[in-house]
Amino acid sequence: MQYHLSGALDYRQSKTHLAHTFVVPEGATRLMIHFDYTPKQSLGQLVGNDLSLTLFDPIGARGARHNNPDRNIVLSAVEATPGYIQGTLPPGTWTVWVDVHRIQPLDTMSYWFDIETSDEPLPLIEPFPPAPFLTTRGTGWYRGDLHGHSLHSDGKWDVPDLVQYGLENHLDFVTLTDHNTVSGLAQMDRLASGALLTMGGTELTTYYGHALALGVRRWQEWRVGASGLTMPQLAEKVMQDGGLFIIAHPHSIGDPYCTGCNWQYLDMMPGNARCVEIWNSVWDGESGNEKGLRLWYDWLNAGYRMVATAGTDIHRPLTDPRPGFNIVYAIERSEQAILDAIRKGHLYLSAGPQLEFAAAPDLMMGDCAITDTLDLHLRWQGCSKDDCIEIVVNGNTQTTLIANLTGEHRWTLHHPDARWCIATVRSADGYMRAITNPIFMGEGWR
Ligand SMILES: [Zn+2]
Ligand SMILES: [Zn+2]
Known part of the structure; x- marks a missing residue:
């Protein structure tokens, strides 16, 4: 079996999927697809055009490869190009989808496939050991x-x-x-x-x-x-x-x-x-x-x-x-x-920093308290001397502390003013070093 398929594209087909079908005959042992397109990147464009292929046999998905560098696919019971799923080749109608990730506005493109199967016997390989x-x-x-x-x-x-x-x-x-x-x-x-x-x-x-x-x-x-x-x-x-x-x-x-x-x-x-x-x-x-x-x-x-x-x-x-x-x-x-x-x-x-963030009596990050007041504590270690700890309530910084390598802070929240609370550790230049998930207060969360 041999197929030659081709098509043309322009930027209006960006972010679409185009299907091509072909038939794998009974007894086929190996499938080979060569795919290519032009232009890859036109002069003066900052980034190139990007197409990938998703493959389906008559039963289900057989994989895809994002940014496939060589655009060749080989598939059989004993081998598969990375991205594609090794296995026998069910006879019948297969579909190869061209996933059009990006076409630059001024480009018109052409693409083509050469698809063939063979029925030559495959070498025996050792079965994979189980996980x-x-x-x-x-x-x-x-x-x-x-x-x-x-x-x-x-x-x-x-x-x-x-x-x-x-x-x-x-x-x-x-x-x-x-x-x-x-x-x-x-x-x-x-x-x-x-x-x-x-x-x-x-x-x-x-x-x-x-x-x-x-x-x-x-x-x-x-x-x-x-x-x-x-x-x-x-x-x-x-x-x-x-x-x-x-x-x-x-x-x-x-x-x-x-x-x-x-x-x-x-x-x-x-x-x-x-x-x-x-x-x-x-x-x-x-x-x-x-x-x-x-x-x-x-x-x-x-x-x-x-x-x-x-x-x-x-x-x-x-x-x-x-x-x-x-x-x-x-x-x-x-x-x-x-x-x-x-x-x-x-x-x-x-x-890097290690945190312990909890609320009395036994709530941790991700948990929700249905109480009017909540006592929280934060312990930290592994910080740098000039790291900065922030206690953030409802998205607003409530307290700022110098980390000083290791330390501890305790405070109380009142509902309904406080709905959620997290702690962050930032470096002196402002970048995040650690952040907790929230402790929540009150009902009605979605
Ligand atoms: Zn991503
Ligand atoms: Zn990713």
Whole structure:
């Protein structure tokens, strides 16, 4: 079987999905697709055009590869190009979607595919060993990363490198969330060890916003509109699958530099989402994290019981020593328990300082007090001498303290004036070093 398919595009087709079908015959053992397009980047344009491919067999999704550098796909029971899912080739009609992430306004483009199958016998390979059975550790604080990429999308390193990064940084858990594919997750699961819990999911990389679907191994639909589903419906599907849905880096720089990186779903501000990644990568002047923090405050003030998370969004070896990690209080070190604790808001985010933030008699971050007054306390250690502690109530700074390496502060809140309270640690130059999730007061939270 051999196909040659082609098409033309201009900027009006930006952010659309175009389907092409082909038939895989009975007995085919290997599928090869060569895809290419022109122009990649026109003279004088700051960024290039960006197309990717999502592949479906007659039964279901077979993967995608965001920013595929060589645009060749090979698929069989014994091999798969990263991003695509290894397995036998069901005969029948397959669909390859051209996902048009970006076309520059003045460009007209052409694209083409050469698709062929062969029925040559495949070499035998050893079956994969099963994922190891891990004894979980008990209740405690676990530090880790919820957002990372590999060669299966636009990462510059492979899955074992992501795991090695987790080990070298003494993390308790690390998470693979490639763009719109689950093809790396089986390997990620097998690399779990007593020293490091490996977790997995997908980054739903849509044209108008990115979101993490954590704890789900099945491919998740991400094509808002073309799939007949809205963003809130896609989020609902993730949650029905048992996954945790997190709006990712809502105020990252968007078009044309990073298509869809900026959250623009007006029907999801925050809609049915209850988690938002306010700390993406490193907290510096270019990250958009400060605006993400303000958005989180706005949602809290609007009565949404939102949980804040961090994610390094790591694509290559770490070069900056200051990313924020999640410090989660979970009943055990397992993926399920970590995600359950995040749903409850039982975590703070930190690039180093250690915090203990609680309220009498036994409330912690994420919990809600139905009382008129509440006694709170904050303890900190691992701060720099000139770090600054702020107590923030309803989004307004109520108290500012010099951290002085380690310390403690106690105060009382009164409802209804106080609805939620967090603590932050900032460096002398104003960048975030640690931030808690809120302790809430009163009823009526959404
Ligand atoms: Zn993203
Ligand atoms: Zn990402």
